[in-house]
Amino acid sequence: xxxxxxxxxxxFNVQVETQRIRDVxxxxxxxxxxxxxxxxxxxREDVQSLYLEHYPGMxxxxxxxxxxxxxxxxxxxxxxxxxxIGLLSPSDEIVFVGVGSKHRGDAFLACEYxxxxxxxxxxxxxxxxxxxxxxxxxxxxTDFEAANRWKQx
Amino acid sequence: xxxxxxxxxxxFNVQVETQRIRDVxxxxxxxxxxxxxxxxxxxREDVQSLYLEHYPGMxxxxxxxxxxxxxxxxxxxxxxxxxxIGLLSPSDEIVFVGVGSKHRGDAFLACEYxxxxxxxxxxxxxxxxxxxxxxxxxxxxTDFEAANRWKQx
Amino acid sequence: MIRVxxxxxxxxxxxxxxxxxxxxGISRISCLVEKLERLYGKSWGRVLKGENTLVAVNQTVVHDxxxxxxxxxxxxxxxxxxx
Amino acid sequence: MIRVxxxxxxxxxxxxxxxxxxxxGISRISCLVEKLERLYGKSWGRVLKGENTLVAVNQTVVHDxxxxxxxxxxxxxxxxxxx
Numbered sequence: 001x002x003x004x005x006x007x008x009x010x011x012f013n014v015q016v017e018t019q020r021i022r023d024v025x026x027x028x029x030x031x032x033x034x035x036x037x038x039x040x041x042x043x044r045e046d047v048q049s050l051y052l053e054h055y056p057g058m059x060x061x062x063x064x065x066x067x068x069x070x071x072x073x074x075x076x077x078x079x080x081x082x083x084x085i086g087l088l089s090p091s092d093e094i095v096f097v098g099v100g101s102k103h104r105g106d107a108f109l110a111c112e113y114x115x116x117x118x119x120x121x122x123x124x125x126x127x128x129x130x131x132x133x134x135x136x137x138x139x140x141x142t143d144f145e146a147a148n149r150w151k152q153x
Numbered sequence: 154x155x156x157x158x159x160x161x162x163x164x165f166n167v168q169v170e171t172q173r174i175r176d177v178x179x180x181x182x183x184x185x186x187x188x189x190x191x192x193x194x195x196x197r198e199d200v201q202s203l204y205l206e207h208y209p210g211m212x213x214x215x216x217x218x219x220x221x222x223x224x225x226x227x228x229x230x231x232x233x234x235x236x237x238i239g240l241l242s243p244s245d246e247i248v249f250v251g252v253g254s255k256h257r258g259d260a261f262l263a264c265e266y267x268x269x270x271x272x273x274x275x276x277x278x279x280x281x282x283x284x285x286x287x288x289x290x291x292x293x294x295t296d297f298e299a300a301n302r303w304k305q306x
Numbered sequence: 307m308i309r310v311x312x313x314x315x316x317x318x319x320x321x322x323x324x325x326x327x328x329x330x331g332i333s334r335i336s337c338l339v340e341k342l343e344r345l346y347g348k349s350w351g352r353v354l355k356g357e358n359t360l361v362a363v364n365q366t367v368v369h370d371x372x373x374x375x376x377x378x379x380x381x382x383x384x385x386x387x388x389x
Numbered sequence: 390m391i392r393v394x395x396x397x398x399x400x401x402x403x404x405x406x407x408x409x410x411x412x413x414g415i416s417r418i419s420c421l422v423e424k425l426e427r428l429y430g431k432s433w434g435r436v437l438k439g440e441n442t443l444v445a446v447n448q449t450v451v452h453d454x455x456x457x458x459x460x461x462x463x464x465x466x467x468x469x470x471x472x
Contacts, residue, residue: 015168018188022244028190032264033167034257035184036472037175052471053397055464058448059471083471091175095472104187105299108265111185115257115472123445124471125397136398139468146258189389205388206314208381211365212388236388248389268389276362277388278314289315292385 001071002078005063007054009086012096017080021100024078031100032107034115040090049129052085052094059083059123066117070099073113074106081114083124113150120147154224155231158216160207162239165249170233174253177231185260186251187268193243202282205238205247212236212276219270223252226266227259234267236277266303273300308332308374310342313383319353320346329376335361336371338380354382391415391457393425396466402436403429412459418444419454421463437465 002024038050067079082096097115101107126137155177193200220232231253250268254260279290307326317323343351362381390409400406426434445464
């Protein structure tokens with residue numbers, strides 16, 4: 001299983017990233033991707049910007065750990081995670097999770113697993129900029145519930 | 154819910170298609186995509202090409218029906234399905250399913266639902282070209298099982 | 307007239323992608339198949355009555371010996387294998 | 390020395406992203422927090438002992454009053470909100 005974890009300010013290209021996963025193996029049958037988008041209504045209205053901070057070094061290894069845990073649990077051939085940091089605007093892409101596998105069922109499960117754990121375990125922090133100033137977000141209860149589902153086995 | 158169903162010989166661009174889904178609504182929070190790839194070992198080895206045929210008119214409306222059924226069942230904002238026809242080679246992308254929604258859980262479920270039903274219900278037929286000649290494929294048992302899961306509610 | 311379409315392996319086996327037959331006396335799919343057999347030979351009956359052959363009338367798959375008539379489009383094909 | 394890192398709202402509240410303190414006499418996180426409080430003021434104790442504050446030692450989140458020592462990197466931050 002090939003894992004690629006990137007944290008960057010620049011945008012990413014979903015076409016390039018999915019083809020890169022496709023080319024990992026000639027056994028590739030399907031690629032499932034999740035693309036997170038900055039919404040303009042996170043916890044309150046009038047979000048004008050989103051600032052993202054991470055813990056250099058730790059965040060990357062947390063993402064790799066999550067990806068390898070997914071690779072142990074399901075039959076996957078390649079996982080790419082790209083998370084943007086810095087200043088973003090509504091409708092910007094913020095996170096890409098791509099999982100390629102021989103059979104699509106594994107790719108769907110592994111992709112959702114990775115994004116669910118990434119949301120609750122990886123060291124990123126979001127600050128919304130609104131017309132009334134900035135505010136650090138708190139973790140959503142629904143994200144904890146999403147991650148906890150994977151423990152019920 | 155905005156639905157787009159295309160059947161074409163040309164390749165598609167996943168970056169362009171995901172951005173198109175993203176731009177459907179400013180409430181978009183996440184986009185889940187499935188990308189099917191032509192493998193070189195479908196039911197036997199040495200696959201050199203894959204030829205795809207469809208039933209013009211019927212196939213498009215079947216895809217739209219599947220997409221609208223997904224849109225009734227989950228809270229989704231946009232669904233795009235692109236299926237290629239004609240002559241393809243191993244590692245070519247053959248099908249794209251993209252689902253955008255406010256919350257990612259809906260997008261994951263709807264995307265998997267659409268590809269599962271597309272595999273068992275939509276009028277496409279695949280013929281493998283191998284070094285020993287051509288052979289029409291038969292439906293995989295695992296695809297029927299995948300589609301049947303959605304009936305157990 | 308009834309428009310008959312054939313797809314995939316059925317098209318290849320019968321070496322035909324579409325034919326038109328007069329609707330006169332044809333009220334059900336079984337009548338249509340008998341007519342096609344008389345017009346084009348026994349192989350048509352064998353293939354169109356095959357265990358795995360599916361039938362769509364006016365682009366909707368039908369599961370029984372459906373009523374058909376003048377102006378209808380009737381398609382025969384094997385199980386689908388897309389995606 | 391022990392390297393202390395602060396992230397997100399904690400960094401902003403304490404107006405500092407990293408400090409280094411001598412490791413002498415510091416064997417646990419609680420000792421480190423007391424030392425930081427003495428060096429930089431009560432607000433450090435309040436923020437670092439906050440109910441929602443998480444601690445990582447050498448880039449691994451620890452859940453109790455972990456042992457630490459010379460050369461360790463100790464980070465304090467709020468619950469994560471990525472993705």
